[in-house]
Amino acid sequence: MPTSNATRRLKIVAKVLVAIAFFALMNALLTFVLEPYGSRSQLAWQDYEKQKSLDTILVGTSCVEYGIDPAVINKACGIKSYNLASPSQSIEESFVGIRTAYEDHHITRAILGLSFNSLTSSTPPNPGSAYMHNRSLYATPLETFAVTNEFLWHYGAATSAYSLNFPFPWASNPIRSLRIPTLAENVKAKLEHADVAAMAERLESGWHYVGLGHGARKGTMDLNGSNVRQVNKAEDEEEVAGAAAIEDTATLDPDRERTIREICAYCDERGIDLLVIMPPLPSHDVFDRDSTYFETISYIEDLFADMGKPVYDFNLAEDDLYDLKPDYFADNWHCNLKGAQVYSRSFAKFLKAYMAGENVADLFMTPEQKYAELDYIAAVFAESSVQPDGVHLKWHAVASPERPVEYRVMLKLDNDADAADPANWKAVSDWSNATEIAYLPERQGVVKLRICARFVGSDAEYDRYRTVTEFW
Template identity: 25%
Template sequence: MEPRGDKKIKIAMGITAVFVTAALFVLFWHVLWYMLVDDSENYTRITLHEFYEQENIDYIFIGASHVRNGINPQVLDKELDADTFNLASSSQTIDISFLMLKEAVARFSPKHVYIDLGYRMAQEHFNARTSMTPSYLMTDYMKPSLRKTMFLIGKSDSDTLVNSFLLARRNNEDIINIEKIRENIQKKNSDDYKNYAYPEHAEEGYAGKGYTATPLHITEDVYCELKEDFVSEDNIDPAYFEEISKIAAYCESKNIPLSFISLPISSYRLLGYEGYDGFDEKIREAAGQYGVSYTDYNLLKEEYWADDPRMFRDSAHLNTDGAAEFDRLLARDILEGLPEDAFYGSLAEKNSASLPEFRGILYSNDGDIKCDIIQSGDTPLEYRVSLADGADNILISDWDTITSFSVPMEKYDLPLCIETRAGSGPVREYTLHIGDDVLDE
């Protein structure tokens, strides 16, 4: 029989071993994170640092990248004379929005919370169901909490569980890249990194309180983008509505005023996918079911919000000018409320009231490249479409009221010349380029 004293020492040693080994394990992974993970350009790192440093937040805006580019708290702070914060992130899904809402409510007493439920959010939810990357953008920089842990356990499948908690695993291949490790350590040791300085780029720059500013705007007045899968009213994930109901119930239980909104995106994108009105109606119904208002700023009349391509960096994201103009309008809506007749009843109604204008093309890989013509207004325009092949022009359509046309796959990189006219009106010319992304389709 083992003496009792020895047994106690062994038990104490066993318990110490477990804790010390666990602590060393955590330490090793922290060192690996320091060596392998380059997050010096991650704006969410700075956003969440700023977020935790705030003394007060009155208005919180949550959503995906179009909210991140569209809500400038500096403008809103001034207009509303309050503290606002933008907790949006790229490809943010509705469940992450809910997590961020809870994180904010746990620390502050917001006067009002605005969550974007527009087409982009549903689209992100649709696209990102199998990826944890959008979650990591936020969770990597959240302070440790049971809330965060439970979220990660709940959302990660067995394939991603380790990546969710042991961050360096995501960059494990760099363990033999000495140059990269040296570079990462240098970056992490820099004053900019330690002081959470805003990384600056010509195209895009972090501008504080979660807002990412971009001075870019599209070079032509029309868009030319790859057609994506679209979330229609028929294929919205039921889990999306479940999250909406949870958010509404949560805010009600915490007595926090909540509004669902949809930030403007270009009408090119909205018209390009059929079924926007059906989708919007479903979201409106869901919000109404929980007694929460839903404002779709895409339906604003021209006198309030002009669908000007110069306000956008691409078809879904506002640029700096666009964000400033929209935020002033939003502040007005928050403070005074916009009149009811400021909005159309539907996108179809808005489109009928619009002048016929060519908005761009949406292309997709259909063996050859299928190009859908997107135009506003009910009256069809006439199009002359050709490919500029050196001195020769390959004619695809000669003044016809077409809605789509095909480009041979081997010619996809040639400039696409589109001329438009309405009846005997003036001819307008555009030169567009189909992106290499069509090859990945």
């Protein structure tokens, strides 16, 4: 008997449904195996869900996550706050954090920590980011659909590769290694519901979870090391994730500016006190002559002033409020554990005064004033090139213009010898204020030169140095 058209259509539908079910099953399996267990975003949202009552939420990038310990400000100010900041958090994700906290707890205050690079990025927000995916684990399907739809169409993610990220978290946030032992450990942790904080600390070597969404790295950045760089410098934008090119007059991306206005309007309409801050950065990143930091901050301040919101930049705090020291940072962006506790106490002092109605604007200086009071050499930056007449070096130090700096160039005698031993270095120039040299090596091979810097009048071997390597 011939198969009817209706029967054929049913078979086609059945095959399609089986294919969809198979595809969904494989996606779920890949997500279970490949999506890392114990991300910092997972930890932040998991602990957030445990909070029974909150009146203050902190949002922003990892500079806020690393920098502010809510327990410190809660104790000092008598509030109930939580840190919902996260790595590379977009301004749109910050908005989601504020809205979620208001809907769950009717918060009365939101502390928004801004990041130079997240505000200048022209990249649409990622609806499948670790932050958004882990939020969805604690939201209703309708809430998740609404936010994803907003990211796709209102914020423009639909026209980018991010449009495919949300359904496939294993592709958007893959585990760092596909080695069998790593995959097995990840699956085991999920099956056993391992401690998320412990797993996060294992995934992020040197990072320690303190609590209430806050964690920071142990150790201190070596300011004489080659990893010291100017992250707010225009020509470095390709090296900084999500950064956009900064022109002579720095401006925000139009989409980021729109989101900022939406955040301000949302908070005003609901009686949320929006407190806008710039977290501290290493001094070399802020005050270097090539930095575009203050150009961008000036634009940000004007934008928020237009909406009646001041911006408090802790890079310009009076020393009595926050005396920034070079050993407070783990890298070019983030406070270490020691620095986070110092900054948290300073921020608590600021917040207490702010809540009491005091004029906290007086606790901050102008860039010129703060730069003049810098009492240490923050870094030495150098450029090198090989020319027919030798190795050419140009350099400058990041230091107060009120305190002259002198320099000396040293040559490493044996490239395999201990660099920490002064006996393995020979001076090829005397101490002077010169900021360039052409050095003609005596033999071919690897040449290691060290620019030592110190304040004039100091008898130290150096206060800061920078080592460059060239092949002659």
